[in-house]
Amino acid sequence: MTTALLDVRHLVKEFPARGARWRSGARVRAVDDVSFSIEEGETFGLVGESGSGKTTTGRCILRLITPTSGEVRFRGEDVLAASRTRMRELRREMQIVFQDPHSSLNPRMRVGAIVEEPLVIHAVGDRAARRARVEELFRVVGLDAGAMRRYPREFSGGQRQRIGLARALALKPSFVVADEPVSALDVSVQAQVLNLLMDLQQHLRLTYLFIAHDLRLVEKICDRVAVMYRGRLVELGDTASIFAAATHPYTKALLSAIPVPDPDRRGSRIAPGADAGTAPLREVSRGHWAAV
Amino acid sequence: MRAVDDVSFTIRPGETVSLVGESGCGKSVTALSVMRLVQPPGRIMAGRITFDGRNLLGVSERAMRAVRGARIALIFQEPTSALNPVFRVGDQVAETLVVHRQASGRQAHARAIELLEAVRIREPATVARAYPHQLSGGMRQRVLIAMALACRPSLVIADEPTTALDVTIQAEILDLLREMKAEYQLALLLITHDLGVVAEIADRVLVMYAGRIVEAAAVRTIFAAAAHPYTRALLASVRGRAEGRHLPAIEGVVPDMSALPPGCAFAPRCPSRIPPCHVEAPGEIALAAGNSVRCHLYSPDASAAGPAPHPSVGPESRFGAEPVDFGRGDR
Numbered sequence: 001m002t003t004a005l006l007d008v009r010h011l012v013k014e015f016p017a018r019g020a021r022w023r024s025g026a027r028v029r030a031v032d033d034v035s036f037s038i039e040e041g042e043t044f045g046l047v048g049e050s051g052s053g054k055t056t057t058g059r060c061i062l063r064l065i066t067p068t069s070g071e072v073r074f075r076g077e078d079v080l081a082a083s084r085t086r087m088r089e090l091r092r093e094m095q096i097v098f099q100d101p102h103s104s105l106n107p108r109m110r111v112g113a114i115v116e117e118p119l120v121i122h123a124v125g126d127r128a129a130r131r132a133r134v135e136e137l138f139r140v141v142g143l144d145a146g147a148m149r150r151y152p153r154e155f156s157g158g159q160r161q162r163i164g165l166a167r168a169l170a171l172k173p174s175f176v177v178a179d180e181p182v183s184a185l186d187v188s189v190q191a192q193v194l195n196l197l198m199d200l201q202q203h204l205r206l207t208y209l210f211i212a213h214d215l216r217l218v219e220k221i222c223d224r225v226a227v228m229y230r231g232r233l234v235e236l237g238d239t240a241s242i243f244a245a246a247t248h249p250y251t252k253a254l255l256s257a258i259p260v261p262d263p264d265r266r267g268s269r270i271a272p273g274a275d276a277g278t279a280p281l282r283e284v285s286r287g288h289w290a291a292v
Numbered sequence: 293m294r295a296v297d298d299v300s301f302t303i304r305p306g307e308t309v310s311l312v313g314e315s316g317c318g319k320s321v322t323a324l325s326v327m328r329l330v331q332p333p334g335r336i337m338a339g340r341i342t343f344d345g346r347n348l349l350g351v352s353e354r355a356m357r358a359v360r361g362a363r364i365a366l367i368f369q370e371p372t373s374a375l376n377p378v379f380r381v382g383d384q385v386a387e388t389l390v391v392h393r394q395a396s397g398r399q400a401h402a403r404a405i406e407l408l409e410a411v412r413i414r415e416p417a418t419v420a421r422a423y424p425h426q427l428s429g430g431m432r433q434r435v436l437i438a439m440a441l442a443c444r445p446s447l448v449i450a451d452e453p454t455t456a457l458d459v460t461i462q463a464e465i466l467d468l469l470r471e472m473k474a475e476y477q478l479a480l481l482l483i484t485h486d487l488g489v490v491a492e493i494a495d496r497v498l499v500m501y502a503g504r505i506v507e508a509a510a511v512r513t514i515f516a517a518a519a520h521p522y523t524r525a526l527l528a529s530v531r532g533r534a535e536g537r538h539l540p541a542i543e544g545v546v547p548d549m550s551a552l553p554p555g556c557a558f559a560p561r562c563p564s565r566i567p568p569c570h571v572e573a574p575g576e577i578a579l580a581a582g583n584s585v586r587c588h589l590y591s592p593d594a595s596a597a598g599p600a601p602h603p604s605v606g607p608e609s610r611f612g613a614e615p616v617d618f619g620r621g622d623r
Contacts, residue, residue: 049460156546187486188542188546189542194541213459216530220539258459259489261487261491263491263512266492
């Protein structure tokens, strides 16, 4: 067994409850005792509906927000205990691609400068070297280097997502959190960007945490999948195993709700149960865990 | 710029027609045109929209107001922005009835609660007193459906009604739309980019690309024997599995509507393009009853390079009388 690249243990993130009186101390657990690990080179899918805590989990792992408790280890190192200086170094290894290619790029910066910014912040090379690196990155994500002097608004959604990806790759990370990277894109462009993500994974030996609500995409590209519901992991396993033998009632409901592109198989759905229960995860078959 | 170009289709009473396409293809503009809600400087340049035997492009604005919301209702994609945040949802549902049915406030309010109940909202009286922000996305969409049904319209246009919703909620809303269709004998024009949604609910499908309808067919025909290369590519990207870690993708980008290529707008991305595609825009070619395509591969003089002839499909399912006709809606 290889050591995990990323190991998340008992992660908890609480926020002040919405609508609660100030200082009343009421809290809501957005992430509730979540544990999983991701192997080097793997694409690990984290799925769930809006509000399930999947995005919060991704941000806690990168320490973009501070978890309430729990442990995140990257190559065995405790990320949450890292000093400011050490965290800066770790950030070169761990990057993120955001969902919305419209709001995640500064509209007043030229896209070349956007991609170069991480290199400037981390003082990588001189100007000429950085420029060469940016040109290389543009080529890597399938954009014309001549586009560097243009502004984000001049690009389509798919192209903007490529720019976001180039920025994420600038520091040669080994781990990328892709938070709904294609959900804002047109269907015909989604596959292009996913193919790019997979090509890059192969060439640059990347490991992905792929956060998504669209199970159809997850099925296509992830090696393993974890299903989140109301802040908890309810099922985790190999993609094929999850899709063929979903065990948790919520996973079953989620799978049955996917609209099937076949008019002869209409409306055969399972309603999600009122309560997911709080059973701990147990292994139902080899490598396949469910909270039942 | 032509956002919608020479679009013709009909919807029969009780029928669900799905208008499929990607962002910017003109599907929403088509819907707004039917309602005569295209915002200036946009305008309808030419065409005819026949509803119940009357050309809607010829009637007065006053007459149009009596149609809008009462005879033809619209459900928007964003339930959040379609509701007024400062009014209780019950009052917003009631407002439609006060405007169109001259109902008294009390009558309208009682009817609003019935409508909320009809769209399967539990505790409708409580929900009626809520403000939009207090409701979930799915609940808000139910409220919008209740509003749309308030005056018993004969046609509902739903623009991406489930796109902003989670997949389980989306399934519930599709179920609800199906039930409402049967109960109210609605004709439904459903605009979506999701072929999964189309398969769930449509009787007939219109595929739109760059402002034109490139394929029209019964839902089963689309899924079993799509003719247009764009439709096929869309289906492949929905159904396709990674082959050696590669997903079937449509190369290139959606064209800029203000700088369309000559010939067929899909040609630059089309895997089956032939020389005429870059020269002349293909006309509509009938393949079978109710099944047409705009593609040179199917023109009689296309060379043997074209694909195998389209399998003919059986006669379309029976529809009621009095078709709603949206003729030649250029803009």
